Amino acid sequence: MQPSRDTSVTHLDPSSLPTIEAIEAPPSRSPRKKGLGVGAWLSIIWVGGLALLAILAPVLPIPDPNESFPEIARQGPGNGHLLGGDAIGRDLLSRIIYGTRSSFIVGFGAVAFGLVLGGILGLITGFFRGKVDSVVTPLMNVLLAIPQFVLALSLVTVLATGEGVGSTRRLAVVVLGLGIVSIPLLGRITRANTLAWSEREFVLAARAMGAKNWRIMLREVLPNVVPAMLSIALLGVGIAIVAEGGLSLFGVGVQLPTPSWGNIIAEGRDQMRRAPHIVIFTSIVLFLTVMALNYLGDVVSRKFGVRESVL
Amino acid sequence: MTAVDGLTPPSGTPGAATLLDVRDVTTSFRTERGVATAVDGVSLTLERGRTLGIVGESGSGKSVLSRSIMGLLPAGAQRSGQVFFEGKEITGLDDSQYRELWGDEMAMIFQDPMTALNPVMKIGNQITESLRFHLDMSKSDAKDTAVALLKAVKIPSAEKRFSSYPHEMSGGMRQRVVIAVALACGPKLLFADEPTTALDVTVQAQILDLLAEQQRERYMAMILVTHDLGVVAGRADEIAVMYAGRIVEQAPTATLFRDLRMPYTEALLSAIPKLDDPSHTRLAAIGGRPPDLVNPPKGCSFSPRCPYVQPRCRDEAPPLVATEHDPQHRFACFYPIGSPETEEIRVELAAKRLMATAPRPPEAPAASPPPYVAPGEPSTDSPDPTGGH
Numbered sequence: 001m002q003p004s005r006d007t008s009v010t011h012l013d014p015s016s017l018p019t020i021e022a023i024e025a026p027p028s029r030s031p032r033k034k035g036l037g038v039g040a041w042l043s044i045i046w047v048g049g050l051a052l053l054a055i056l057a058p059v060l061p062i063p064d065p066n067e068s069f070p071e072i073a074r075q076g077p078g079n080g081h082l083l084g085g086d087a088i089g090r091d092l093l094s095r096i097i098y099g100t101r102s103s104f105i106v107g108f109g110a111v112a113f114g115l116v117l118g119g120i121l122g123l124i125t126g127f128f129r130g131k132v133d134s135v136v137t138p139l140m141n142v143l144l145a146i147p148q149f150v151l152a153l154s155l156v157t158v159l160a161t162g163e164g165v166g167s168t169r170r171l172a173v174v175v176l177g178l179g180i181v182s183i184p185l186l187g188r189i190t191r192a193n194t195l196a197w198s199e200r201e202f203v204l205a206a207r208a209m210g211a212k213n214w215r216i217m218l219r220e221v222l223p224n225v226v227p228a229m230l231s232i233a234l235l236g237v238g239i240a241i242v243a244e245g246g247l248s249l250f251g252v253g254v255q256l257p258t259p260s261w262g263n264i265i266a267e268g269r270d271q272m273r274r275a276p277h278i279v280i281f282t283s284i285v286l287f288l289t290v291m292a293l294n295y296l297g298d299v300v301s302r303k304f305g306v307r308e309s310v311l
Numbered sequence: 312m313t314a315v316d317g318l319t320p321p322s323g324t325p326g327a328a329t330l331l332d333v334r335d336v337t338t339s340f341r342t343e344r345g346v347a348t349a350v351d352g353v354s355l356t357l358e359r360g361r362t363l364g365i366v367g368e369s370g371s372g373k374s375v376l377s378r379s380i381m382g383l384l385p386a387g388a389q390r391s392g393q394v395f396f397e398g399k400e401i402t403g404l405d406d407s408q409y410r411e412l413w414g415d416e417m418a419m420i421f422q423d424p425m426t427a428l429n430p431v432m433k434i435g436n437q438i439t440e441s442l443r444f445h446l447d448m449s450k451s452d453a454k455d456t457a458v459a460l461l462k463a464v465k466i467p468s469a470e471k472r473f474s475s476y477p478h479e480m481s482g483g484m485r486q487r488v489v490i491a492v493a494l495a496c497g498p499k500l501l502f503a504d505e506p507t508t509a510l511d512v513t514v515q516a517q518i519l520d521l522l523a524e525q526q527r528e529r530y531m532a533m534i535l536v537t538h539d540l541g542v543v544a545g546r547a548d549e550i551a552v553m554y555a556g557r558i559v560e561q562a563p564t565a566t567l568f569r570d571l572r573m574p575y576t577e578a579l580l581s582a583i584p585k586l587d588d589p590s591h592t593r594l595a596a597i598g599g600r601p602p603d604l605v606n607p608p609k610g611c612s613f614s615p616r617c618p619y620v621q622p623r624c625r626d627e628a629p630p631l632v633a634t635e636h637d638p639q640h641r642f643a644c645f646y647p648i649g650s651p652e653t654e655e656i657r658v659e660l661a662a663k664r665l666m667a668t669a670p671r672p673p674e675a676p677a678a679s680p681p682p683y684v685a686p687g688e689p690s691t692d693s694p695d696p697t698g699g700h
Contacts, residue, residue, distance in 0.1 A: 130386070200426050201421050201422075201423060201426040201427045202426060202427050202428055202429045202430075204383065204421070205419070205421055205427045205428075205489070205492070206429075206440070207383065207413070208381065208383055208413050208414065208418065208419045209413060209414035209418065209440065209441040209444075209492065209493075209495075209496075210410040210411070210412070210413035210414035210415060210441060210444060210445060211410075211414075211440065211441070211444065212410065215444075219432070219440070220429050220432070223429075223431040223432070224429070224430065224431055
């Protein structure tokens with residue numbers, strides 16, 4: 001049996017044709033889900049709150065982080081000291097809050113350093129390719145082949161140990177060391193994304209409209225690459241904070257008496273038996289912070305990943 | 312030069328002067344297997360206000376041709392030949408000299424509106440970018456012009472749409488925005504590289520009408536690149552059919568459809584399904600594939616797929632020659648449609664086709680019975696050509 005021809009296809013009734021508005025009506029709601037979700041907000045509150053506490057530390061009703069109260073040495077919470085005292089009776093809460101300063105400076109500072117330099121290198125190599133790429137990218141790969149922690153450890157050891165090295169200089173060198181280590185990681189991510197986005201037709205379209213190369217790079221490509229850079233940078237902040245702790249264990253982290261989460265844990269590890277709360281409380285703060293940063297990194301990539309696939 | 316209404320004042324009369332003169336352009340790419348010649352010795356001219364349709368299947372070099380003319384080739388491409396734009400040779404320009412032309416004098420509309428717009432930039436800003444760069448407009452002037460352009464391409468509530476992002480718009484709307492971007496600086500020559508291929512059939516005609524309207528108002532010359540002869544049929548003044556990097560037939564539109572000579576043009580035309588064909592008519596496809604551009608076949612490049620092929624076609628490449636009636640109608644074939652050799656084969660082929668579709672004699676046992684579809688039962692495996700889309 002032959003299916004009969006549907007005459008409505010060949011004989012269109014003009015009144016039944018949809019109008020331009022009907023065909024091209026924009027979707028009433030954005031296809032993207034609005035909002036970040038509870039987890040992301042909790043993470044933002046946690047990280048933001050810590051940053052706020054660190055900034056406001058001098059005006060908070062907490063004792064000086066270097067003031068010793070012999071009666072709370074190695075004592076757990078109590079006696080008006082919320083988290084107890086450390087090995088020599090300094091207020092642990094105060095040290096953790098002041099330690100947030102160093103840890104955040106190291107974490108965000110190192111990644112910002114790596115993001116700027118690695119980002120510029122990645123953007124240029126990915127966009128122009130050619131000779132620049134064939135010189136810079138192998139160098140980055142060599143840098144990547146060296147164990148990251150060993151590299152940072154040796155950089156800090158060479159540049160900021162010995163007599164007469166102030167704690168500010170030490171902090172700067174730790175930021176620099178971890179920053180240098182993060183350049184190739186962030187550079188590679190940026191380059192890979194730049195390569196992918198530079199192939200898009202709108203880049204050619206911008207070129208066909210007479211836009212200059214640097215303009216295309218900054219206005220067309222960079223905004224599209226930023227989400228990926230941001231996502232990996234947030235992970236990087238967590239890694240840098242933990243890495244500072246690692247450096248502290250080797251005695252080349254942030255210099256005492258300036259507290260950092262790393263050196264509080266490094267100092268407190270001798271007291272694990274008698275006063276485990278020092279390491280435990282600090283580690284919980286460290287753990288929650290790294291988790292929050294990782295989660296935020298995931299949220300960023302998920303959110304922008306969805307949008308890429310929509311387009 | 313561009314008023315705030317987004318319109319360039321028309322200058323000159325259509326067809327008065329040659330705007331574009333392309334002479335023997337050849338473009339090749341270095342590939343791993345050797346040099347692929349994507350455009351092979353193409354010459355054409357285009358006058359102000361006229362439309363040239365370039366037709367060919369995928370890989371025939373039509374997009375590369377328009378990019379070669381515009382100078383928008385990737386780094387590895389090699390181009391030879393000459394391109395004259397408004398009488399000046401533009402083949403030897405460097406990037407910064409080309410940039411003066413791009414957008415301002417010639418612009419391009421891309422195939423896929425989904426990727427031709429920057430996803431993270433407001434559409435308004437994508438239009439004002441080039442206005443501010445080429446025409447040194449102030450921010451507010453550029454914005455007014457952009458809104459006028461959005462209105463000109465018939466985007467409803469243009470003021471609001473100015474600050475929309477591409478993902479908030481449909482494909483047809485985005486293609487309108489792409490057109491607005493290309494028209495922004497009032498180019499004299501517009502390349503439309505398959506402007507409707509990625510769009511719904513219902514939107515295609517709207518976009519083509521819009522292009523034609525804008526072209527009329529601005530006296531632009533347009534090169535309309537497409538694989539669909541139907542798209543250019545009513546809209547181009549002249550059509551060039553490309554195959555394997557060469558123009559194989561070129562004629563004013565009416566002449567081409569009345570008196571086509573090249574078997575490839577015929578094959579392209581018969582590959583378009585017709586609404587008045589009976590139901591279940593098989594689609595005519597061109598057998599084989601487009602030739603390998605690294606090792607093109609000897610002789611005529613269409614010879615391996617040509618139904619009317621003769622021994623001479625496989626040895627010798629036919630030159631592009633004018634027909635006896637019309638110097639504007641040129642084709643590259645030794646045995647064009649209408650020649651006795653071709654007609655003989657056509658009769659044979661028609662007879663064969665008739666045999667193949669003739670009803671089977673009743674006494675012959677059916678080797679494979681046709682799938683039985685119970686009356687009233689919806690057929691799932693045989694697509695209904697009328698019900699589709």
